[in-house]
Amino acid sequence: MSSRPLEALQEEEEREAALHAENVRLAFWIWLASEAVFFASLIGVYVALEGRSVSGPTPVDVFDLPMTTVATLDLLLSSLTMVLAVVSMWRRRPGAVKLWLAVTALLGLVFLGFQATEYSSFMRDGLLFNTNVFSASFYTLTGFHGAHVAFGVAWLVGLLISALRGHLRPEEEHKLEVAGLYWHFVDVVWIVIFTVVYVLGTAA
Amino acid sequence: MATAERALHLPELRTAEERGFLSWLMTVDHKRIGILYLVTSAVFFAAGGVEALLMRTQLIRPDNTFLGPKTFDEILTMHGTTMIFLAVIPLAAAFFNYFMPIMIGARDVAFPRLNALSYWLYLAGALILYSSWFLGGAPDAGWFNYVPLSDAFSGPGENFYILGLLLTGFSSIVSSVNFVTTILNMRAPGMSLMRMPVFVWGTFLWSALLLFSAPPFSVALILLLLDRIAGTGFFVPAMGGNALMWQHLFWIMGHPEVYILAVPAWGVISEVLPTFARKPLFGYRGAVIALFAISSLSFTVWSHHMFATGMGPVVNDAFMVTTKLISLPTGALVFTWLATLWGGRIRYTTAMLFAVGFLPLFIFGGLTGLMLATAPADLQLTDTYFVIGHFHYIAIGGILFSMLAAAYYWLPKMTGRMLDERLGKWSFWITFVGFNLTFFPMHLSGLYGMPRRIYTYSPLLGVDVYNLLSTVGAYVLGVGLLITLVNVARSLAVGKVAGADPWDARTLEWTTPSPVPAYNFRVIPLVRGRDALWYEKQAPDGDGRMRGAEEAAGAIHMPGLTYLPALLALGLLVAAYGVNFKLVWLAALGALITFYSIFRQMFEADRGYLLEPRGESE
Numbered sequence: 159m160s161s162r163p164l165e166a167l168q169e170e171e172e173r174e175a176a177l178h179a180e181n182v183r184l185a186f187w188i189w190l191a192s193e194a195v196f197f198a199s200l201i202g203v204y205v206a207l208e209g210r211s212v213s214g215p216t217p218v219d220v221f222d223l224p225m226t227t228v229a230t231l232d233l234l235l236s237s238l239t240m241v242l243a244v245v246s247m248w249r250r251r252p253g254a255v256k257l258w259l260a261v262t263a264l265l266g267l268v269f270l271g272f273q274a275t276e277y278s279s280f281m282r283d284g285l286l287f288n289t290n291v292f293s294a295s296f297y298t299l300t301g302f303h304g305a306h307v308a309f310g311v312a313w314l315v316g317l318l319i320s321a322l323r324g325h326l327r328p329e330e331e332h333k334l335e336v337a338g339l340y341w342h343f344v345d346v347v348w349i350v351i352f353t354v355v356y357v358l359g360t361a362a
Numbered sequence: 363m364a365t366a367e368r369a370l371h372l373p374e375l376r377t378a379e380e381r382g383f384l385s386w387l388m389t390v391d392h393k394r395i396g397i398l399y400l401v402t403s404a405v406f407f408a409a410g411g412v413e414a415l416l417m418r419t420q421l422i423r424p425d426n427t428f429l430g431p432k433t434f435d436e437i438l439t440m441h442g443t444t445m446i447f448l449a450v451i452p453l454a455a456a457f458f459n460y461f462m463p464i465m466i467g468a469r470d471v472a473f474p475r476l477n478a479l480s481y482w483l484y485l486a487g488a489l490i491l492y493s494s495w496f497l498g499g500a501p502d503a504g505w506f507n508y509v510p511l512s513d514a515f516s517g518p519g520e521n522f523y524i525l526g527l528l529l530t531g532f533s534s535i536v537s538s539v540n541f542v543t544t545i546l547n548m549r550a551p552g553m554s555l556m557r558m559p560v561f562v563w564g565t566f567l568w569s570a571l572l573l574f575s576a577p578p579f580s581v582a583l584i585l586l587l588l589d590r591i592a593g594t595g596f597f598v599p600a601m602g603g604n605a606l607m608w609q610h611l612f613w614i615m616g617h618p619e620v621y622i623l624a625v626p627a628w629g630v631i632s633e634v635l636p637t638f639a640r641k642p643l644f645g646y647r648g649a650v651i652a653l654f655a656i657s658s659l660s661f662t663v664w665s666h667h668m669f670a671t672g673m674g675p676v677v678n679d680a681f682m683v684t685t686k687l688i689s690l691p692t693g694a695l696v697f698t699w700l701a702t703l704w705g706g707r708i709r710y711t712t713a714m715l716f717a718v719g720f721l722p723l724f725i726f727g728g729l730t731g732l733m734l735a736t737a738p739a740d741l742q743l744t745d746t747y748f749v750i751g752h753f754h755y756i757a758i759g760g761i762l763f764s765m766l767a768a769a770y771y772w773l774p775k776m777t778g779r780m781l782d783e784r785l786g787k788w789s790f791w792i793t794f795v796g797f798n799l800t801f802f803p804m805h806l807s808g809l810y811g812m813p814r815r816i817y818t819y820s821p822l823l824g825v826d827v828y829n830l831l832s833t834v835g836a837y838v839l840g841v842g843l844l845i846t847l848v849n850v851a852r853s854l855a856v857g858k859v860a861g862a863d864p865w866d867a868r869t870l871e872w873t874t875p876s877p878v879p880a881y882n883f884r885v886i887p888l889v890r891g892r893d894a895l896w897y898e899k900q901a902p903d904g905d906g907r908m909r910g911a912e913e914a915a916g917a918i919h920m921p922g923l924t925y926l927p928a929l930l931a932l933g934l935l936v937a938a939y940g941v942n943f944k945l946v947w948l949a950a951l952g953a954l955i956t957f958y959s960i961f962r963q964m965f966e967a968d969r970g971y972l973l974e975p976r977g978e979s980e
């Protein structure tokens with residue numbers, strides 16, 4: 159009814175908002191499970207084609223392990239700052255939320271910078287996308303990961319703008335939480351890539 | 363926050379339901395999305411059927427020249443691809459979308475907008491695939507799309523296969539996430555997991571299977587696309603690539619896919635048989651466990667499609683064992699249905715006929731499956747018409763018959779009008795006879811050595827008569843299905859009014875008016891037992907009607923209309939054409955539209971609107 163008491167409607171709106179937040183959290187875990195299978199398949203392809211390239215360059219020729227290690231640490235650090243952003247939100251410190259969001263996005267950009275540097279140095283070494291199956295599977299795997307990082311950075315910037323305009327209300331905590339979840343997921347995927355592709359690849 | 367500020371966020375009140383063409387583009391109502399799915403998948407089912415008839419016409423006699431080899435390859439590829447990805451999966455999604463939320467006593471799915479998105483992505487993928495006929499030729503490498511047929515030896519059509527199926531795969535993941543969340547979080551009070559209808563378990567497992575099988579296939583498609591447009595060599599042995607890798611990635615999706623098609627069908631059978639046998643499903647718990655077992659095992663059997671590729675006896679034996687293992691829970695499921703019929707007071711409505719007709723066909727298809735799963739026999743039988751006979755007994759006998767049972771059972775709820783029983787029975791018997799006439803002889807032509815995917819055959823092979831029978835059968839089958847179509851059209855025009863519960867059924871959807879109002883339930887039901895409505899009909903302390911758990915305080919809050927899901931799908935469609943024709947600006951434009959709609963959606967709050975209930979009693 160249009161004559162319906164405001165309180166009842168408000169109560170219903172709040173209950174709907176709480177359920178929606180729960181739904182978003184659950185759905186995000188489910189979607190990440192699916193994404194994990196996607197990356198597992200790409201990593202499987204990389205491993206299946208490892209050492210089958212008919213011509214060089216090969217991983218040992220091009221990898222710069224110290225530089226990639228620094229990039230990995232940078233990404234790990236961004237997971238820490240993401241945690242700080244979420245914790246600041248739980249503790250109702252909007253200033254700190256904005257700060258840590260900005261720092262996380264920045265660290266993500268730095269990682270993308272490392273990746274751009276790496277790609278351009280590989281290409282100078284003659285490793286183009288379709289040079290051999292190593293380059294194809296390497297660029298596909300790390301490219302998809304990099305695209306995920308880039309999407310994450312855009313997402314964090316969006317959240318930051320939203321927060322600056324004062325829109326991150328308490329019932330929207332889940333928005334930041336799932337962004338955090340996404341960010342950690344992308345980070346964990348990188349750790350696997352770093353281990354399987356870079357560390358084991360250089361050791362072999 | 364202040365009440366004054368919240369009051370500003372109050373949505374507007376609407377009393378009328380959505381109307382007009384544009385409202386279909388912008389709808390987020392799970393029932394209207396279900397109808398969109400149903401109509402679209404029926405159109406593609408008809409397209410796939412016409413393709414099948416064209417093939418059968420070509421094969422009616424040896425050395426026929428009705429279709430050339432190139433056209434035949436295109437039609438055969440489009441038939442398989444259409445039926446699997448554009449007809450049967452979305453047909454299941456249609457019933458899931460419409461009925462799953464109602465069966466668990468919810469007003470909506472968890473994410474109405476994602477639900478709309480999954481439909482528009484499916485439509486975009488389907489349009490891409492079918493536009494190939496006009497833009498340089500359809501894909502022609504079979505629905506397996508094996509390299510190198512799909513790689514070095516094929517025309518531009520394959521790109522449409524790749525891009526189209528990438529979008530439909532994305533669509534499946536989106537709706538799966540939505541369904542799983544809905545089932546876990548949105549059930550009515552009292553609807554515990556073990557009180558859910560088996561059909562809802564079917565939705566859950568369908569979603570789980572798609573969530574884990576769509577990504578490897580997407581990877582395969584992306585790699586093939588790169589091979590074709592960027593000159594990489596993932597599947598090209600001369601460049602160090604691995605051709606067999608395509609088959610692994612494809613069948614890691616492709617075998618669970620069989621169960622993705624079958625699990626909804628089993629859910630339907632488990633709803634229809636008890637209703638018309640007037641008995642609860644025998645061994646509900648066992649049936650749910652069997653469904654879980656089948657779904658998990660389905661990821662361990664993909665290599666049985668590759669027995670003939672030379673993986674060696676150890677691998678073949680391992681996959682032979684896992685494949686045969688699946689027959690145990692499947693057998694348990696079949697006994698569940700038989701025991702449900704046992705001693706029931708059976709009413710042979712059309713829906714029941716299709717459900718009972720399903721049983722022998724599905725059992726027969728399962729038994730020939732065991733023959734094919736035997737690696738030494740498979741070396742002889744693989745890629746012959748025996749395989750085609752086998753999987754059509756599963757795909758049509760098992761799945762299409764269930765979906766027709768679902769249509770005869772549920773369409774009165776969706777349209778508010780009954781289907782004609784006499785026409786329905788004609789349709790069943792003609793379909794049943796036509797089906798067996800088409801596909802039983804294929805087992806024989808296969809045993810005599812007729813290979814699949816060939817556009818013609820020699821009279822010396824001695825399979826003329828089987829092919830003639832199959833072709834005649836295919837037309838009979840087509841007539842049977844056409845009668846159902848006529849029946850549906852007739853019911854929409856002059857069908858008898860259905861009422862809320864025409865079958866004296868057991869589950870929650872039959873407590874709502876037909877057709878179901880936009881808000882599903884004015885009063886959210888209180889579920890007191892498995893088969894919630896049946897329980898109330900039997901309960902000594904009830905009046906045969908559902909009890910209410912919570913009533914809306916007046917108008918009901920509904921999500922708002924939005925064009926964003928359709929826009930997002932349009933963006934991906936444009937981007938896909940950009941990639942296909944190597945037009946960077948077009949791809950960039952598509953990406954721009956896509957990201958605009960994603961970020962708009964992420965940071966825009968949906969205020970929704972309030973809908974005044976129509977005032978009918980529940």
